[in-house]
Amino acid sequence: MNRTYSLRNQRAPTAAQIQSPPPPSASTKSKFFGKSSIASTFRKSTAGSFGPELSRKLSQMIKMEKGVLKAMELVAYERRAAARQLSVWGYDNDDDVSDVTDKLGVLLFELGELQDQFIDKYDQYRVTLKSIRDIEASVQPSRDRKEKITDQIANLKYRDPQSGKIPVLEQELVRAEAESLVAEAQLSNITREKLKASFNYQFDALRELAEKFALIAGYGKALLELLDDSPVTPGESRPAYDGYEASKQIIMDAETALEAWTLDVAVVKPTLSFYQTADDVYGEIVDDESHEHDIEEEGQEWVSETEEQEVHEDHEEHEEHEVASK
């Protein structure tokens, strides 16, 4: 396995980090690397100790994903609690602070709600992985049986080469091999089908969550504009707050935008530097006659013809780049 891109020791600062340098490490972080709940540590250490060997690693991963789920539930819960408290705190303040914090609370509460919906979807991803684990577990006996018969034949041939049992066992081996072939094909097919389905589902859910979070952040910033933050001198009173309608409108707009969002209107799209463009990934397939031509022109000889990647005409690819870099 090429792990060049999985263990990056020295990372150059990103453009966003240059634009606004990263803050110091959060004071809540423990000094030691990461931290985990006792429950999840226990789950991890016990998962994979039981059951057929073939399915142990995936079993362990499924347990770890349960840990992710549990932790996300906690975030959603704590987020909602903090959102409520923000509104409670703001209530005692001046009108503008009171109204803005209440509406901010609504948006932050919505973050928790959205995360809750994401959790349900993440669980579906996890459940789909379980069907791979199950087929792995069911393939193990047929592998074991084949191996056992092979051993028995070898054993007999050494101890009693004339034994009448050998032909019987050899016939049995042929049957076991046939069964095993079917089982391995099932394993191969189901693993790929479910792996693809589960991660496609997770990534779609993640895109939905992410774009909705980004939307909420935008509306939150709009709400903050309603705060009257021009400094007052001692004794001076602020002009009366008149942003009630505006703040309500922002929340209604946010609600409308969140309700109308679908995967089709997703705006964050990856730019791919080779000619599998984002449209391939999202299903829009354009037949292109100049396939051969493009390959030669772009000099990317490493992408084989057998891959099902469609080529877009140059201008379409540029359009894609423009959208993504907006």
Place this chain on the structure above:
Amino acid sequence: MNRTYSLRNQRAPTAAQIQSPPPPSASTKSKFFGKSSIASTFRKSTAGSFGPELSRKLSQMIKMEKGVLKAMELVAYERRAAARQLSVWGYDNDDDVSDVTDKLGVLLFELGELQDQFIDKYDQYRVTLKSIRDIEASVQPSRDRKEKITDQIANLKYRDPQSGKIPVLEQELVRAEAESLVAEAQLSNITREKLKASFNYQFDALRELAEKFALIAGYGKALLELLDDSPVTPGESRPAYDGYEASKQIIMDAETALEAWTLDVAVVKPTLSFYQTADDVYGEIVDDESHEHDIEEEGQEWVSETEEQEVHEDHEEHEEHEVASK
């Protein structure tokens, strides 16, 4: 406080839910509403029991945000662990599954890393809220002193109206009132300044996290396209996997996109139905002569002139709508 938009009992399904109906509730969720760690329950119950009364509610909220932080740290940790395990599981599989799961692991690991960076920023938001709490705590004594002197004067006037102490106390009250005026002005100014700064910071960090998550989801979907999921019959072998370069390229593209991302290139933008457009929120201010005209035309008389909201020309507003609905 208008809580019409904070306690929504009956919610209509959103467009995304109609497109793909929500899955059943995650099996990991407890039946009771939410759940919280013992530590955070303890933090919440103790916070706000001590310290000046004025700052108790905000103290409690700051403790709750600590709970959010701790839970997010756990998610980031669990996510990285699951990503590693995905790669470990895939290693024993065929070449295509092995390569794709390893690269998926890299992307999922990156989700954890990004969340870690977000946590540091979220902590800065929390630290900024602390300065509001501190000014609240420091204003309390001056309020108490004013109240105490007022009580003393009233008391003396009742018991001994001719007391020579009364003029002294009245002078002291004038001084205390002056001090209090300054303190209240400081409270008013700092609360607004810090509230705006802290939430702007949080929302910018959230937008960064969200858009980067959406990017990663897109690249993840591109990786899945490399899986050969055409079913094989028993005994049939799959064509040799040749996606190593493509998968590596996807990871490099993802890395490039994540590194190049800044707030300026953010694509998810809110659409606001009144004439404070997204550009106002993001700082781009366009002077517009037809201010009065637009107000009349759109018939939104409720937005006062005193609000610092710039009006965009119609065509610009439409452009904004188009971008956001792409």
